[in-house]
Amino acid sequence: MYQDGSVTVRVILETKQRSKPFLPVEAESIIPRNFLKGTDLTVYEGNKERALSEMFWIFVEGTAVSPDKVEVVLKGDTARIKRVGEYMDTGSIRIMGDIGMHCGNFMSGGLIEIGGNADAWLGREMLDGSIICHGNAGHYCASGYRGEKHGMKGGRVEVMGNAGDFCAEYLTGGEVYIHGSCGDMGGVEMKGGMLVIGGDATRPCGNMKDGTCVILGRVQEMIPTFERIERRVLPEWKITADVYKGDVANRGKGTLMVNTSGLV
Amino acid sequence: MTELLVKNACVFDPLNGISMDVMDISIRDGRVVESVSATAEVIDAHGCLTLPGGIDSHSHVCGTKVNFGRYMSPEDMRAGRTARRGKMHVTSGYYVPTTFGNSYRYSTMGYTTVLEGAMAPLEARHTHEEFTATPHQDMMANTLFDGNWAIMEAVQKRDVKRAAAIVAWTLSAVKGYSIKLTNPGGTEAWGWGEDLTSIHEPVPNFNVTPAEIITTMIAANEFLHLPHSVHLHCNNLGKPGNYQTTLETFDLVPDRNNGRQTLYATHVQFHAYGGTTWRNISSKSEEIAHSVNAKPQIVMDMGQIMFGRTMTMTADGPMEFNLYCLHHNKWSNHDVELETGSGIIPVLYSKKSLVNCVMWAIGLELALLTKNPYQCLLATDNPNGAPFVKYPEIIGLLMSKRYRDEEFATLHNDTGQRTIISSIEREMDWNEIAIMTRAGQAKALGITPQGKGHLGVGAEADIAIYPIRCRNVDPSTEYRKVIEGFQKTMYTVKRGRIIARDGEVIVEGANSTFWVNPSVPEEISVATDPEFVRKFEEYYTVRMGNYPVQDVYLPRGKCIRTEVLP
Numbered sequence: 001m002y003q004d005g006s007v008t009v010r011v012i013l014e015t016k017q018r019s020k021p022f023l024p025v026e027a028e029s030i031i032p033r034n035f036l037k038g039t040d041l042t043v044y045e046g047n048k049e050r051a052l053s054e055m056f057w058i059f060v061e062g063t064a065v066s067p068d069k070v071e072v073v074l075k076g077d078t079a080r081i082k083r084v085g086e087y088m089d090t091g092s093i094r095i096m097g098d099i100g101m102h103c104g105n106f107m108s109g110g111l112i113e114i115g116g117n118a119d120a121w122l123g124r125e126m127l128d129g130s131i132i133c134h135g136n137a138g139h140y141c142a143s144g145y146r147g148e149k150h151g152m153k154g155g156r157v158e159v160m161g162n163a164g165d166f167c168a169e170y171l172t173g174g175e176v177y178i179h180g181s182c183g184d185m186g187g188v189e190m191k192g193g194m195l196v197i198g199g200d201a202t203r204p205c206g207n208m209k210d211g212t213c214v215i216l217g218r219v220q221e222m223i224p225t226f227e228r229i230e231r232r233v234l235p236e237w238k239i240t241a242d243v244y245k246g247d248v249a250n251r252g253k254g255t256l257m258v259n260t261s262g263l264v
Numbered sequence: 265m266t267e268l269l270v271k272n273a274c275v276f277d278p279l280n281g282i283s284m285d286v287m288d289i290s291i292r293d294g295r296v297v298e299s300v301s302a303t304a305e306v307i308d309a310h311g312c313l314t315l316p317g318g319i320d321s322h323s324h325v326c327g328t329k330v331n332f333g334r335y336m337s338p339e340d341m342r343a344g345r346t347a348r349r350g351k352m353h354v355t356s357g358y359y360v361p362t363t364f365g366n367s368y369r370y371s372t373m374g375y376t377t378v379l380e381g382a383m384a385p386l387e388a389r390h391t392h393e394e395f396t397a398t399p400h401q402d403m404m405a406n407t408l409f410d411g412n413w414a415i416m417e418a419v420q421k422r423d424v425k426r427a428a429a430i431v432a433w434t435l436s437a438v439k440g441y442s443i444k445l446t447n448p449g450g451t452e453a454w455g456w457g458e459d460l461t462s463i464h465e466p467v468p469n470f471n472v473t474p475a476e477i478i479t480t481m482i483a484a485n486e487f488l489h490l491p492h493s494v495h496l497h498c499n500n501l502g503k504p505g506n507y508q509t510t511l512e513t514f515d516l517v518p519d520r521n522n523g524r525q526t527l528y529a530t531h532v533q534f535h536a537y538g539g540t541t542w543r544n545i546s547s548k549s550e551e552i553a554h555s556v557n558a559k560p561q562i563v564m565d566m567g568q569i570m571f572g573r574t575m576t577m578t579a580d581g582p583m584e585f586n587l588y589c590l591h592h593n594k595w596s597n598h599d600v601e602l603e604t605g606s607g608i609i610p611v612l613y614s615k616k617s618l619v620n621c622v623m624w625a626i627g628l629e630l631a632l633l634t635k636n637p638y639q640c641l642l643a644t645d646n647p648n649g650a651p652f653v654k655y656p657e658i659i660g661l662l663m664s665k666r667y668r669d670e671e672f673a674t675l676h677n678d679t680g681q682r683t684i685i686s687s688i689e690r691e692m693d694w695n696e697i698a699i700m701t702r703a704g705q706a707k708a709l710g711i712t713p714q715g716k717g718h719l720g721v722g723a724e725a726d727i728a729i730y731p732i733r734c735r736n737v738d739p740s741t742e743y744r745k746v747i748e749g750f751q752k753t754m755y756t757v758k759r760g761r762i763i764a765r766d767g768e769v770i771v772e773g774a775n776s777t778f779w780v781n782p783s784v785p786e787e788i789s790v791a792t793d794p795e796f797v798r799k800f801e802e803y804y805t806v807r808m809g810n811y812p813v814q815d816v817y818l819p820r821g822k823c824i825r826t827e828v829l830p
Contacts, residue, residue, distance in 0.1 A: 147339035149593075250592070 008071065009064035011035045013056040015076030018045070024100060025055065028083040032070035032091025032110060035060075067091050068110070074099070079119070085112050088129065101138070104131050107155065120164065123157045126174065130156040139164035139183065142176045152176070152193065168195045171211060187213045190254055196237075200262075208247045208254030218262040225249035226256055267292050267304030268760055270727065273314035274734055276694050278703040279718035283695050284734065286311055291725040294759035298721055307755055307762070313734045315698050316719050317376030317726025317758065319705035322495075322530045322565050323646040324577055325366045326380050326394035326403065328387040329606045332596055333360040333575045333647075337610055340575070352769050359574040359647040363397040367773060369653055371400040371764045374728025374753040377716055379404045379709060381530070381645065382446055382497075382579045384600040385412075386806070388438035392777065392817040399773025400763050402716075404709070406495050407440030408579055409481065411452030413602040413803065414796060416470040419480045428484035428828075429790045432782040435490075437812035439779040439821060442492035442709075443485050446579035447499050448477040451605045459582035463499050463512055474499050479516055482527065486520045488782040489826045491710030493521065493563075495528045498535045501583045507548035510535040511555055519561035524710055531567025531645035533627035542590075542619055547626045547683040553633035556640070563708045564634075565643040568627035568658050569620065570650035571613045577648065581605035602803050613650070618682070621675040625683035628661055628668065632690045637699040638707060655701070656750035662692045662700075663739035663746055691740050714778065714824070727757040777818050782826045 013030070026044040029052070034041055039060065041052045052058065064070050070091040074084065079098035086105040095103075098116035108127040113134075120138035123131045125145060141163040144151030151170030162180035169185070171193040178186075181199030188204075190211040197204070200217040205226070216237055226246035233240050234257065241257040270289040275282050290300040324330050334340070334357065343358035344365060355365035370378065378398070383391045383405040395403040409415050409431065418427040431443060449467035450460045456468045463474040478496065485494045498513050500506035510532065517527040529535070538546040556562050576587060581597055584607025588595040596608040613620045627649070634640035642659070646652040660667050665688075672679065672686055680686055692700075706717020715724035732749035739746045756764040763771050790796040800808045815821065 145339055145342070147337050147594075 008062050008069045009035065010061040010071045010073060011039065012059040012061070012073045012075065013052070014059070015056055015074075015078060015081075016054070018055070020046075021077065022080065025081045026083055027081050028086040030072060030074070030081075030084045030093070031086070031088040032072055032093065033067040033089065035070050035072060036064065036067050079116075082119075085110075088112070098135070104129075107131070117161070118159075122159075123152060123155070125150070126152045126155045126157065128155040128174075131158070133157075133159045133161070136161035136180065137163040137167070137178075139166055140169060141167045141178070142171065142174075143168060144170035150191070162199065167197075168193075171195055181217060187211075205254060205256050206247060207250055207252065208256065209250070209252045210254050212255045212257070214241070214257045215262060216259050219258050222258070223247065231260060232257075265293060266760060267300040268725070268757070268762075269300050269304045269306045270314065270729070270755075270757070271306055271308050272311050273309040273729065274311050275314045275719060276698040277316060277719045278695055278699045279707070279712065280720045282719075289314070289719060289725075289727065291757070291760045294725055294761075295715065296719055296721055296723045296725050307729075309729045309754070311733055311735070312754060313694065313730040313732040313749065315374065315728050315730070316702045316706075316717050316723070317728055317756070318370075318374045319377040319379075319702050319709070319711075319717060320370070320375055320643060320646070320652060321379050321528070321641055321705040321709055322381045322406075322643045323378050323652060324381045324648070325378060325646065326363065326398055327383050327391035327405075329382065329384075329577050329579070329598075329608065330360060331390065331394070332598070333577050333608050334362075336594055336596055336608065337575060350768070350770065351772055359651045363394050364399075367398040367400045368764075368769045371756050371758075371769050372752055372767045373653070373655065373750065374730065374756050375401065375652075376726040376728070376756065376758050377402045377404075377706075377711070379406060379441070382406055382408055382444050382606075383438070383440060384408050384579070384604050384606070385434050385438040385440065386600050386603055386804075386811075388440065388813050389817055392439060392813060395775070395777050396817075396819060399775050400758060400769065402776045402778060404441035404711075404778045405439070406442050406444035407435055407438060408444050408446060408600075408604040409434070410445045410448045410450075410477070410579065411455070411602075411604045413470075414790075414799065415481070416449075416452070416467065416472050416477065419472045419476050420470060422480070424480055424483040424487060425788045426790070427480050428487045428782075429784050429788045430796070431481075431484055432488055432784045433790050435779070436781040439777065439813050439818055441778055441780055442490060442495055443481055444495045444497070444579075445478060445481060446497040446604065447501060447583065448481075448496075449474040450499055451579055451581050454582040454585070454605055455599055460499060463509060463516075475513075475516055478513065482517065482520065486526070487828055488784070489828060490780055490782060491713070491824060491826070492708070493525050493528050493710075495530060497530050497578070497580060498532075501531075501534045501578075501580055502537075502586070504537045504539040504541055504545045507536050507538055507551055510552060514555050514559060514562055517559065517561050519559075521561075524707060525563040525639075526561040527563070528708055529562060529564040531643070531649065532564040532630055533567035533569065533623060533649065534645075536626050536630065537622075545619055545622055545682065547622055547629060547685075549626050549629035549633055550684065553630055553640075557635050560636075560639070563639050563641065563704070564630070565641040565645075566627045566631050566658075567643065567645045568631075568649050569613050569623045570644065570654040570657060571615050571620065571624065572650065573610065573612050574647045574650055575608065575610050577606070577608040579604045579606045581607045583607065584609055587611070601805060615675050618676040618678050621679040622682045624675070625679060625685040629683065629685050629688065631662055631700070632688045632692075637692070637696040638704040640700070641704050641708065642697075642700040653751075656747045659697055659701070659750050660739075660743040660747040663697065664741070664743035665689060665691050666740060667743040694734050694739075711778065714822075725757055725760040727755070728753050729755040729757075774820060776820045776822045778822050778824060779818070780824045780826060782828075784828060
């Protein structure tokens, strides 16, 4: 029960021992809305369809009348469970450990909280809602699909650790906040939205069209096709930053702000 | 011996003068015969529309260029996904689907024969491998000669026989079917960073003009007696005002063959633009159709565009560069040594774009203004104008003035000022559609002797039975029924075997690849010509001995031999 007394349900899914633990599990059915009518769902382990109860110990606490009051908790060895929260629109998912690829694809509402690390493609093409990852995120965090021209369009992704390469690629709207460092090509092809990198970045924002990127740490291999406009104090981030416009190679109008002491 | 009897078929077979006759078709061992025994398998067509198997005379479905289109658009593979089912493999993709996707979709639309629009000779192996994996259609490959150095040297010396000998050697080496010229000379010029703007402008370093290449290749084609004519993608594709170039090109063409056309001009919609810039582009379909109506030696295809996303792919490298400058989207540009080049970019044809609306109108105008349906065939230059799955909609547009008007009302407001589509009353009938989608194509490609495009005794038993009761359907008002009917056959029969039923492919395919082996007199053959061999070894990155495609690449190849006249 929430403090306001509303009725909630908490579904706890704890992984069972698997004979082939390396096989990825495709679990796009794990979204809060689906648990409103019970736990009679299926997932794929490799190419075999499995009942949810074959894969997890399922504990249900409480009852709920609307999907936004559903909380799903994943425990155990969840690092190879993919597509959790795909097309999720409300409610919340809490993952105690690591999570597999494509967590929160196309998410349009609700909250996903990841206690451990997230694999690649976290929050791909996300529309709204929020994702908090307390560990590190893999490559293509908050990005678009390969070949597609629009990435994440709204919502918020916050990663407490580091992110891999191509973080926020084709970012079109929403906010991405990486507290640690990013790999190569963070914010490449950005078209809108806001990307904040608390740590370091390499070759950020190539071919940026629009949007804002703030880098509080150091930048390796700054792309030469950015035009420096001014030096400005950013009280919100407690830094002095060099402000760049670009990517001028393709008439981009994005804003890239780099900590003055961060240029290498 | 396998026998099949198709009963109660409402047949249109233009090449045999059959029009809406309800009859039975007897098939034995893949051929149409007079009658079959009582033990034959029977399918009842219930009086539904029955046509010879569809033929696409210009489609890009196999080869390096198509595959690079797949490669550079992984996002397309999110569309059109189907799981493995029965005999059907997994498929995916919409405008550049997997080879099996292409094959199944063609089959369920009743298409049984496809000409690949452009194969670079050097990259022929890839094309033949994909032919094998497009198992339900008989395939043929247009072979590119537009920027072939040896050919241009022969053209420069005005030596038709030498050009013919080079064509003969190349076709038999790469197992090609016909001569394709894509922006002749222009793609070679693009190799030097230039383009040609007129058919009388010389190609850099070779001092020959596109006009000379075209006329020489037509002469060489007829000298070799190839089954198909020269297959030409005119110069200046997609440039406002290019209709002048197209008309000039058509005026070059002599009438050299009694059996078929002397020039096949492909996707003419892209070559019928008036105006001087994209802002004042207009339709010049009347001028083009007028020229074609007066010249029985020319056959064209529509190159219709349909609104939506697709991928443009052509050997016309400079044109794709111009498109890239418009769209700033992803772009591929490719050079094929001393032969040709290519370019690929994705496009979105939108009703909000006046240019796209004018293009849409031009394709339909060309078809409707050409008096003889044998001279304007139905094709979209798949996937350049639209994926071939849009053919049923195009048939609907051609058969129904009302459907055209309804579509026209949704277009950009200024379309009416630039085009004449809304003033054309013509509505095509079933027979004309049968010509534009099979009989005309078979005749133009020269495959009627192979038994294609008709259902007379001795013909290959390629048959499409559509769930349309054509006697009770009025296409001009019930165009929805027509479109739905053409999307999914009741039965598609290929060489006497039922391959698809109600939109489901039910057997493994066993297609053939037709290729041409022209024989030329020993004294002009280039295979042992020291000059040809020396240049080949000097300029190509492959040895001449490694160049020919081995037979293993054509498990079901069918060779057509031709002889020059004494």
